Amino acid sequence: MPSTPRFAYKADRLKPLRAFCQTARLGSVSRAAEALYVSQPAITLQLQALERELGQKLFERSGRRLVPTRAGEALYELARPLVDGIDTLPTAFRNQLKGLxxxxxxxxxxxxxxxxxxxxxxxxxxxxxxxxxxxxxxxxxxxxxxxxxxxxxxxxxxxxxxxxxxxxxxxxxRFEQQLVLPPGHPLADKDDLTLADIGQHGLILPPKRQITWRLVDLVFQQNRVPYTVALEVGGWEVIKQYVAMGMGISILSSICLTEADRGRIVTRPLDRFFPARxxxxxxxxxxxxxxxxxxxxxxxxxxxxxxxxxxxxxxxxx
The missing domain is CATH 3.40.190.10 (Periplasmic binding protein-like II)
Structure with missing residues (x-):
């Protein structure tokens, strides 16, 4: 029965894995060698030994760069946390000793x-x-x-x-989405509230980069209901104040509602239409x-x- 080949690098698995990760990051054996302060032939030998043991080609050339193959990408996902963890161990250990x-x-x-x-x-x-x-x-x-x-x-x-x-x-x-209205608004006591009802009134929303704006847009688009944005403004306290002043209505997470809001605004649950945040x-x-x-x-x-x-x-x- 043939014996399994033995490679010298097995005594120190970290070196070839570190060489592999640096090559994957930098796209070059020469740049990996510079980063690790070793020679290019040393990096090449470690990569070749790693490929022989795993029985997989780990890199292919794309122009002037080396890019991981499918097998190389899988190995990188496994090896990167291990290499990073070992390389940062001294710092992590010192921080642990320092305590809190x-x-x-x-x-x-x-x-x-x-x-x-x-x-x-x-x-x-x-x-x-x-x-x-x-x-x-x-x-x-x-x-x-x-x-x-x-x-x-x-x-x-x-x-x-x-x-x-x-x-x-x-x-x-988890927090439910709420419709926020000024007292006396026509939707405050409307039975069978629909998205179409909401879409007819100008919404006060946070800027487009925020999740709430994207969530509101997604729900209305998926249900093919038109809506209008009366005002975009940052800050939930500002939005609630503008709603209380009658400048529009809004949709926000219940995380933003406090006891101080009682009386100045009216809320209605929207769990029928919007997922909880x-x-x-x-x-x-x-x-x-x-x-x-x-x-x-x-x-x-x-x-x-x-x-x-x-x-x-x-x-x-x-």
Missing amino acids: DAGELNIAANSSTILYLLPRIVERFRERHADVRLSLHNTVSADGTDLLRTDAVDLVVGSMHDVPTDLVYEPLH SYGVVMRKGKLPSPQARAFMDMIHPDLFLRRDYYEGGHSER
Whole structure:
């Protein structure tokens, strides 16, 4: 019975996997060699040995670049978190030893999340970890995930519809969509409220980049109901104030409604037409959270992201 070939690099699997990941990232053996401070022949030998052991071609040439084959893409998805985890282990270890009495935590969230969902969580976090410098970045969801990908923030807290494959999303709270009206509005007490009824009145909506605007547009378009936007304005408190002044009606998540709104506006549930919005935590897939981020997530929900495979794809609202 023939024996399985043995390769010298098996004594150190990290080297060929690191060479492979750098080549995949940079598209060039020479650039990978420069990044790793080794010779080009060393990178080539490691890649060849890896291909022999796996029995698959991992790269093909596209113009002047090397691009992963289908097998190479599959290996990259598996190897990248391992290599990144090993390469960042010293820093992560030092941060772990420091504990939570130092360091910083950067969180991206949209205005409604910062205003309505996070205050009590932030208050509890500050009470327990006063030495951690906490920064909340007020962004729309798209900007927040861009900051997450560049490690400018540790977490994104907010709402997501479609979850990109490089991110993981754990929804924690669900809020129904509500129609918001000024007192005495014709739709306030109308029986059998329809989308067509709503579409006849001017809507006050947040800017188009925000999820709410896209959700409203999607529902009306899918039902082929025309509608008009009377005003676009940022900030839910501003929108509610304009509704109370009789400048239009709006559709918003119940997360934005407080006791202070009683009497000045009227709400009607829209669960017949609009799906509930979830709010939760977004992280980069495969990246271990810092101790500070872990502690903040525990304030929201203990063992968050530990209830299922950490490397799974995130939930999607669609």
